[in-house]
Amino acid sequence: MRIVFCGVGALGSTAAVFCRNLEATLCFVDFDRVESKNVLAQAYVKQSIGRNKAEALKLQFQNFFGVKAEAFGVRLVADNAEALCGTADLLVDCFDNKASRELLSGFARKAGKPLVHAAVSGDGTFGIVRWDERFVPDAEDQAGQATCEGGEHLPLIGLLGTTLARTLQDFLKSGVRRDAMVSLNAVTPTAG
Amino acid sequence: MAILNITYNGQSADCPIELDGAVSDVDVRRIAVELVRSGGVAGLHLAQLRDDAFNHYVVDRFDSPGGLRIYLRPKVPFGA
Numbered sequence: 001m002r003i004v005f006c007g008v009g010a011l012g013s014t015a016a017v018f019c020r021n022l023e024a025t026l027c028f029v030d031f032d033r034v035e036s037k038n039v040l041a042q043a044y045v046k047q048s049i050g051r052n053k054a055e056a057l058k059l060q061f062q063n064f065f066g067v068k069a070e071a072f073g074v075r076l077v078a079d080n081a082e083a084l085c086g087t088a089d090l091l092v093d094c095f096d097n098k099a100s101r102e103l104l105s106g107f108a109r110k111a112g113k114p115l116v117h118a119a120v121s122g123d124g125t126f127g128i129v130r131w132d133e134r135f136v137p138d139a140e141d142q143a144g145q146a147t148c149e150g151g152e153h154l155p156l157i158g159l160l161g162t163t164l165a166r167t168l169q170d171f172l173k174s175g176v177r178r179d180a181m182v183s184l185n186a187v188t189p190t191a192g
Numbered sequence: 193m194a195i196l197n198i199t200y201n202g203q204s205a206d207c208p209i210e211l212d213g214a215v216s217d218v219d220v221r222r223i224a225v226e227l228v229r230s231g232g233v234a235g236l237h238l239a240q241l242r243d244d245a246f247n248h249y250v251v252d253r254f255d256s257p258g259g260l261r262i263y264l265r266p267k268v269p270f271g272a
Contacts, residue, residue: 011271094271119268125202126266138250138267181265184202190254190263 001172004029004088006076006104008053010153011118011127012094013043014161016057019168020067028054029084031075040151076100081107090171091115092164101137108132114171118164124153125184127160129167131177156184163187194260198224198233200245207233211260221246224264 001024005012008030016026030053034044038053048056052073061067072084076095081103085091091113095101101117108115109132117135120127160182170176179190196209207227215223224246231237252263 007271009271096270098269118271120270121266121268122270123266126199126204126268128265128268134254138269140269141248141267181197181199181204181263183199183204186204188197188204190261 001025001089002027002087003090003092003168004085005092005094006030006085007094007096007100008042008057009038009094009096010042010157011120011161011164012092013053013057014157015092015094015118015164015168016061016069017043018162018165020061020065022169022172024089024172025068025070026061027070027072027088028057029072029074029076030054031073037150041154041157076103078103082111085113086111088113090168092168093117093119094164096140098137098139105132105135105137114177116164116167116171116177118160120153120156120160124156127156127182128190129160129164129178129180129182130190131179133177134179156182159184159187194262195258196220196224196227197261197263197265198228198236199263199265200228200236200238203236205233205235217251220251220262220264221249 003024004027005016006029008028032053034048034051034056036049038044054071054073058069058071061069091108093104115132118129163180163182167178181188181190194211196207227233228236228238228241249264254261
């Protein structure tokens with residue numbers, strides 16, 4: 001089983017940490033670098049500042065947990081989607097923009113790959129985990145809009161990340177595809 | 193009969209509603225404002241809720257074994 005996490009910022013890195021015990025090879029895709037502000041909002045430590053996020057997470061998995069992972073420090077685009085995701089058994093979307101989510105959705109549908117999305121609102125009060133067959137990406141209000149730079153949304157990121165991890169666990173165990181909505185007062189399974 | 197779920201300001205609650213045929217997204221947002229103002233949604237009573245409180249919210253519709261479920265929720269563009 002090969003699971004490819006597309007985007008390992010706040011949500012992707014947090015969810016990945018809670019997937020470290022899965023019987024699967026975890027692969028991380030992200031072109032971005034760890035900045036000092038990220039250590040308060042994402043699963044990166046001070047020693048990772050300056051590294052590519054995918055490479056940094058792979059190193060942290062090896063050093064802290066003794067878990068081997070794979071890293072691809074590039075931006076997912078149409079030309080490399082097959083190379084990055086073609087061998088995946090499961091795709092996980094934790095991107096931060098509509099265009100990348102659509103690109104990944106398009107690839108997954110064409111290739112017949114299972115894909116689950118996780119996404120959070122700009123104010124950090126709400127998020128969803130939703131399988132691709134029921135997912136329509138929302139646009140950011142402004143291109144490049146930032147969220148959770150100082151870790152103010154960590155409680156919600158934690159809830160959503162663990163909900164996503166449990167969703168992946170359930171899929172691996174029984175093939176079930178559960179959706180959920182996550183707010184600060186509840187994790188609610190949704191129809192589907 | 194349908195179930196309308198409203199998520200606002202980190203709180204989320206279900207509310208059964210009677211619908212006469214299909215309702216537009218605009219209708220769902222308007223109904224939600226009235227329900228929240230009137231206290232018709234458990235745990236979400238805001239008498240002074242603005243008319244445009246849900247203008248940028250997303251309306252999801254799913255058929256479920258219990259009937260139509262409508263979710264009115266904030267946009268979720270972010271992840272990484």
